[in-house]
Each structure stands twice: as structure tokens, then as C-alpha cells.
Amino acid sequence: MTAQDVMFWLLAGGSVGAAIAVVTVRSIFRAAILLAVCFMAIAGLFVLLNADFLAVVQVLIYVGAVSVLLAFASMLTRDAETGNAANSLRVPALLGAALFFVLLSSIALETDWVLMEGSLPAATLDRVHEVLSATPMWLAGLLLKEWVLPFEVASVLLLAALLGALVVVRERQP
């Protein structure tokens, strides 16, 4: 077992444990805090996958913004202490989720994945490793060249969401 394997199992265990706690814990505020823990573990997994930029984005947006926003929303609405109860669908939902997990895991295990290590010539593989060792730089080039149109559309979407959220929560004058 290498150090990377140890880190993977620690982060995987942490993220799964925190995720289970999010959907079972009674207090919705605690669920928001545990969600931040889960997002931090996933940021660590991104580092293991050579996605440094995504790890930073994950910490900034998910841990820093989304979790805090959810914590605020849980405090603005009532029943923050005990408001995370389950509805009457618990058993069918558990069965459905378990079945879906069996489906997904059998796809992951049965598919004959063609991995890059072993199927690419050494020169190309070297180039791949070179790219993976400095992904932020290459990502910047990709986002502002090949994917510049979706990139701009995403900013319009965020602006529309911002204005939409303002309109929805605005106090209506009678």
C-alpha cells in the first residue's frame, strides 16, 4: 500500500461517513456542517486525481459558499434542531437507492475499461503525465479557447440565477 492508497481510503471513508451522517442526522444545521466535511474529503480526492484546480474550486465554492448558504437557510427556516426527519418513503427509498447502487457498481466493475497505462505508446503517455502534472495551466487554455462559448454562457447563467433569486425572495409591496 502506497501513501496514495492510504490517503484514498481515508478520504473515501471520511466522505462516505459524512454523507451517511448528512442524510441521517436529526439537526439540519449539523447536516450542513457535515456536508462541508464531505466536500472537503472530495476536494482531497480531486488532488489524488491530479485535479488541483478543481480541488481549490471545490473548497472555495462548495465548502466556502454552498455549505454556508445551506447552513444559513437552515437557520432562516424553522425547526433547525429537529427538522431533518425522514418521510414515510424510507424503506422503498432505501431499496431503490440500494438497487441503483448495485446497477452502478456492476457497470463500474463489468465494463472492460481501456486504461491509458498499458494502451498508449510511451511517448504519448509521457505527454499525458506532463499534462496531468500541471493541470491548472492547461485548463485555463482549454476554458478560454476550445470552451470559451460555454464559459461565457455559464457566466450569463450565473447572472440570471442571481437576479432570479433576488426576484423570488424580494418582499412584495401590497
Next chain:
Amino acid sequence: MSLQNFLLLSAVLFSIGLYGALTRRNAVGVLMSIELMFNAVNVAAVAVSRYVTPAALRADPSATADAVVQHVLTGQVFTIFVIAVAAAEVALGLAIVIAVFRSRGTVDLTQVNLMKR
């Protein structure tokens, strides 16, 4: 640490999120579960693009560096857009939750049944 490990982890996280989205009574709890599912999908996308050979590179082993970059980082670009859309979704979702709470005094989804009648 292999592709299968990451995909199985992603499947576990997605199933937990699915269970949570189906069973939570609190609308904020449902949004949290949906965020879990988004993250599971992101992990799967990044892992697949990190380990699996892109079809274009399999056909053309003498590809240039630019082609390699474009194919190897696709999953990460997708994930950036997923994160952007998820941020927009959670902002609007919470705005709707606050608006529902203001008009009906509860965020219990079993009580929000105006369209039933």
C-alpha cells in the same frame, strides 16, 4: 487506488444522495442530498478522464500535445461547468425555499401540497 475504486466510491455517494433526496422532509435537506449527488458525478467524471484512454488517442497514437490536453482534461472541464450550474441551482433553490417558508410558514415538503387540491 484504481479507476474502479473511484467509480465505486462515486456510486456509494450517489446512492446516499438519492436516498436522502427521496426521504428528507425538509426542503433544505433535499437540496443537500442533491449536492451530494452532484459531487458523486464530479468524482466519476474526473476519475474516468484521468484513467481511461480517449478514443481519439487510441486511434491516433502520434497525437500532438494540444490534442492530448483536450482529451485528457475533458472530465475536468465538465466538472467546472457542473459546479457552476450547481451553484446557480442552489442559489435559486434556497430562494424558492425561503419564499415557500414565507408564504406557508413551513419547509416540510409533505405539507407543501397546494397543487394537490
